[in-house]
Amino acid sequence: MATEENGSIKVLQGTLDLIVLRTLATMGPQHAYGISARLKQISDDSLDLNQGTLYPALVRLEQQGWIQGTWGKTENNREAKFYAITRAGLKALDRETQRWRKMAGLVEKLLVAEA
């Protein structure tokens, strides 16, 4: 993950899908604003998701059939599109998580060995 000058982190290509899937799996159905707020919160404000990245990710995941969007009401009675993870999405999450772990482990190993 590339670190920008002000300390916030840019999402590495391809990991955003994993992050979104994980968020939806743990938190249940969420709208776009909810997802970005949650990510901001969990990363102590260091991960500031640009809406320009989040929206394409959502449409991509929805078209792949991994999440499903439905219109609903928030607690403030505002209408919003809530995205929920599907069964196929859960399977994909498993796959992606394992792949990420492998990858991360490999990079970690390399970094340790070289240092």
Added chain:
Amino acid sequence: MWRLRRLFAKLCALVAPERAERELAREVESHLALMEDEFQKRGMQVDEARAAARRAYGGVEQVKELHREERTFVWLEQTMQDLRYAFRSLWKDPGFTLLAVITLTLGIGINATLFSAYNAVALKPLPVSGPNEVVRLERWFQSGSRGDIQYAFSRAEYESFRTHNRAFSSMVAASWPRPVIEDTPVANRGGTITGQLVSTNYFHDLGIGTRIGRIFTFDLDTSPEIVISSGFWKRRFQSDPNVVGQLIKIKGTAFTVIGVTPEEFTGTSTTPQPPDFWAPLSLEAKVIPGAKELPVQVLARIKPSVLLQRAQAEANLLIQQVAKPDQRDKTTAISLQHTALFGNTEDIRFKALVFALMLIVGMVLMVACANVANMLLARCAGRQREIGVRLALGASRARVVRQFLTESFLLAVLGGTAGLLASVWCTRLLWSSIVQNFLGSFGGGAAFQANLDPDARVLAYAMALSLLTAVVFGLSPALQFSRPDLTTTLKEEGSAWGLRLSRSRMRAFLVAAQAMVSIVLLISTGLLLRGLMRSQAAEPGFDTRNVFLVIEDSGDMAQNAALQGRLAARLQTMPGIRNAALGSFPMMGTWTPPLLVEGSQGRTLASYASDAYLNTLGIAMLRGRNFTAREVSQGAPIAIISEATARRFWPRGDPLGKQLNLDLNFQGKFSKFEVVGIVRDVRFASLSRMDTGHVYLPAAPGDFQGVLFRSHGDAQTAIASARAAVREVDENQLPGLTIASIEDGPLRVQKSLAQTYMVYAAILTLLALTLAAVGIYGVMAYLVNQRAPEIGIRMALGATPATVLTTVVVEGLRPVFVGVALGIAGAAGLSWVLHTTLVFPGSTDFFYGIPFYDPATFLGVSCFLIFVAGVASLVPARRALRVDPMVSLRHE
């Protein structure tokens, strides 16, 4: 799985983008509302919170665009947008669209027509099953002889190939189609039908079925059975469904019809003349009495596992083993030729002809492209404002260029489709006119049949051509008018003085290019037309009306010297015949051996002649003496040469009594001949030009091509006498016999071929003239029109109309002059190259003696084009002069 799902979803999004757009807007709206709530919760005012939410969210439109890019195939969506837009804008300007499409239709149509004909003749495989595995065996001779004999194999060679090869899964043999006479002909059918002898595996191994009945069986039973063609079945049997079992009697043998081939089977012979019937080779003696082991053409099917090169190598090896040591002309190699309708389409001369034709029609297309490009330019100039606005609103240059090209592609595809449709019809017309002219008067036999339906190849060719033309004519206007000079274009149509310079230079270049291509095209077609017009009046220089050729299809007589001699002698005594001779037939093929005289070498035409030959043809003896009968029978080493030969090889001295050396068999071995006479120059090889050199030789018996005679009095009497003489000498020759005067035979073929070419050259010339005139006029008029404001200013500043007119016209004509000069140079070069092929004595002169620099054509065409350009600049300039100078000033 999910990838597929995604693709599907993306495609769906393409069809109805409105719903997704609404949904997206709603989602963004709700996102903003939620953020606003959040900011309000933190204590902001309503307005403040709204602004803060917008700030935090970022560019709404950018997010939407990114969403769209992810949601669907943007490029495809844009292309569809462009297409819709292009359709609308072309629809709004029907005059331009129609003219452009017609121009392109002509250009592409004429190219597609030529390609269709070429495709049918040289590219389409034979109508057999698995045509890609089937090859035709072609042999190459040490002498370099070319033509049909390259496909002739003896029965022994065929059998040996069949038994010893390992590369082929099967081999079939077929004779050339031969005319035979039916004993009890149906009324009005003349009784002469053509038959082809084939090996019994012919139909089976080539995978040709029957529409009725069955094909030959393999057993060695020689019961007389024949398979008939669809055409014959319709003609002779009126499509009788019960034709199987009916009899056809030939020379006393009754042949049973066992089957009818399908319509689309046009035979496998090297000339596409489907015979009326096929009979097994074993019945040769019964079908064609007197025939002994006719040569056959051989087709082979390569085993799927074998590479062509390996099969070729094996064939080369086998032919060396079969070859008899005493063969006159050794076969040096065998090549396996992919089967096409005509044999010999790999011949360099055929390819050169096709290339020359392609070049000419290619030029027509280029002129058409230049025209459309110039029309587009003029149109773009009118749309400069629109383009400026698009660029200002943030469209990228690439996007604008794409928009332009989409329009060009649409035009090209419309033109291409129309051209393709037109070509389907034109190809049929072209083919039938060629066939008619070629066979109408002479040669008889069945008509050539070809499958002219456009196939994938023609389709691909026409489409590729359309797309190519779209790029050629569309790219330059697109690039020129999409330059992001925002300020200028928005201000006032780019008429600022500074900007115009580079564009006007570009236009001058276009005018020059168009003038050049037009000139090259016009001169080429003009020269061709002028040459061909001379063909009808051309005189060969010897008696063609009263000299008759005795042509027998079989070639038996040519091999039988005694028979020839007897026939000539008999003819001499028949009523209505003045004299008869043996020798080469004029205008029916050439023989051009190398000639060596005292160190200078060249090629010359050569003919064999009996003692009565020159006299019979009416070729005047200028000096020296003729051959004697005794010299001819001994094949004495003497020669009579033509004037041109004398001039060329003995520019100063007297050739009489001198020696010349000829390499008769092309083997590098020269034999000596003594010159005994000189005769007048004639057009012997072709009507198109005087022979550049000709040597007449007395032949060894058996080398004469055939028998000629000169009538005296009525032609019909002479022909009847000749037939009677042939019957007396050898009755078996009658079926394949043609007796025609040189005038009605080969000369008519040449003249009518030239006439066909002439008609096409005239059409081409007319097309070229129209295209060139329309194009040059359009672009010149447009350029001058653009200068109307400038003309107004000049007038306001006190210039006289005369000076303004002179400047405008002279300046306008400058690039035209440059183009014409370049075009003349190009055309002269092209025509010079074509004329250099005439060094070879056997080649035909399509220009019929018109010199390559023919001043009439060059001057006439140049004047025409300059005149059109002059008028085109004069008319709008005069109109501009009449406009009140104040009006144009205000406009500026």
